[in-house]
Amino acid sequence: MFDTLPEHESTPEAYIGGLEILSFENVCSSTGRSGLNQVSVSVREGEVIGLAGLDGSGQSVFLKIAGNLMEPESGTVVRFGHNLAGNKLQQNRKETVFLPADRLSEGLIPGLSIREHLLLASDSPFFIAPGTGRQQAKQAIAKFNILGRPETVADGLSGGNQQRLLLSLMKPGARLILMENPTRGLDVQSGVWTWQHLRNQLPDNGAIIFASPDLEEIMEHAGRVLVFFDGRIIFDKATRATDFNQVSRAITGHVEAIA
Amino acid sequence: MNSSRLSTLTTPLLQFFFIAALAFGAVSLLLIALGLSPMAIAESMSAGSISNWMRISHLLSIWTPLLLCASGLLFTFRAGLWNIGIEGQMVMGAIGATAVLRMLNGVAPPGLVIALAMAGGLLGGGMWGMFVGLLRNRGGVNEIFGGLGLNFVAQGIILWLIFGPWKRAGIASMSGTDLLARDLWLSTPPGWRVAPVALGLAAGAFLLTALLLANTRFGLQLKAVGKNQQAARLFGIQPNLVGLTAMMLGGGLAGLAGCLQVTAVYHRLIPSISSGYGYLGLLIVMLAGYRAAAVPFIALFFAALAAGSIQLPIVLQIDSSLSGVIQGACVLSALVVHGLHQQKRSR
Incomplete structure (x- = not known):
């Protein structure tokens, strides 16, 4: 061929x-x-x-x-x-942002919650107090219309919601x-x-x-x-x-x- | 309390119940088949480990290295690494500490020498852990094989030192090097078998480990690398560097355990300085389901088994290796229950 x-x-x-x-x-x-x-x-x-x-x-x-x-x-x-x-x-x-085809095996981390994904993607400080990022996660969930809670793990989301989570992790201004x-x-x-x-x-x-x-x-x-x-x-x-x-x-x- | 939060609390408890029931059932059946009484053995072991303060403090002297090794392993397991090399890291920590103690004996105040010996232990174990990490990152050697190989190398080095440069005056012996000067021993109060400083260090190291894993960005990065290296890269994480750091931290804590075996328990370097506590640490963390919160209690249980089994040959004419059978049964039960739980979740 x-x-x-x-x-x-x-x-x-x-x-x-x-x-x-x-x-x-x-x-x-x-x-x-x-x-x-x-x-x-x-x-x-x-x-x-x-x-x-x-x-x-x-x-x-x-x-x-x-x-x-x-x-x-x-x-x-x-x-x-x-x-x-x-x-x-x-x-x-x-x-630069790379969004892979296989969202769960290449882009998201199974077992990590929406809140933890957002903390990893942000410039969070070294020490993270319990509950840190919950508000940020709630805002992202509302803004990106993700069907889940801050503590919902990535592998518990549907494909569409996984894609929305991936998009919510993009840094504003990525060129x-x-x-x-x-x-x-x-x-x-x-x-x-x-x-x-x-x-x-x-x-x-x-x-x-x-x-x-x-x-x-x-x-x-x-x-x-x-x-x-x-x-x-x-x-x-x-x-x-x-x-x-x-x-x-x-x-x-x-x-x-x-x- | 909503149902999902309730299930996150009840699931580990239920799992623990099933693991305990399975292990207890399996060991009891084995003992009955051998014509032994499980109750008599349980009574003998509990009497041998917690019947008086001397025995409890002996139990705590075993708990100390177990807790340190298990704390170190929490880092490596979190990063998805099987640090089988922990035994060698403990041995190299003991060697590093002994080297400092021998070099600085009489040169600096004893308190300072002991503190530097602890740094030597951390460094010795940390470097041995780093070698495993470098072999993995640079040479593509799986950490299990790299660690196992370095365990043999560490055992060779300790034997060479005990029978060579550090041999006892006049004669080399399997009983180890000469005893350290008395002022280089970590002090143990009368009637105690454990040095309070050692106990405090182990407890402090565990709390620090739990804090780093649960409440820092580094802990989150370890989790990410352990669960999905490819995706971790998308978050700007360097999996190799994170894994290497975990190996160094794990090795460092094992090295500190080796140092405490020298300064607080044996007061000399002996060939079997690690006493298999590194391998037991692996079983403890697995039995804990890789969760920090359960580690001190399971380590305490394992220490009680080890301490209590010592008098089995005297009281019941049963070999003390029975404690190993019980520990193995617990871990196998845990693996079975966790496996079944995973299967149920994936359906």
């Missing part, structure tokens, strides 16, 4: 002209089914980018490297002007939001709410990059679509300059046939 690699197709002039906040230069990784193969891309302020592709084509690896949760084997990744090479593998929560399948497993109402919240939360000088198997979600919410195929970006266009069929064909590796 991945024997012959298609040519890259792009219309870079179509993008918003903000400052560059993330760049990949010839980034390679052998993690995952396809890894990443010589990926170069630039992300600018104000962009909402959808990553499309068959499962395991490199989208997840791309997001994890961008989030500094995985190290590439070669190439350069620059985020907010800083080369990520040599940085400790952890998230800089002030500027780069990286997401895997942001609305997977959510009911329609929760999905709409999630996108509304993300749009409201994102500052003007920020960007969202999300991977989704749902092409409709990408075409509806992204301003630019990148299609991954066998670890490479083979299609890079503004969503208004392309359509559902073109992207669908690109996902299966047929970009040379697109006029």
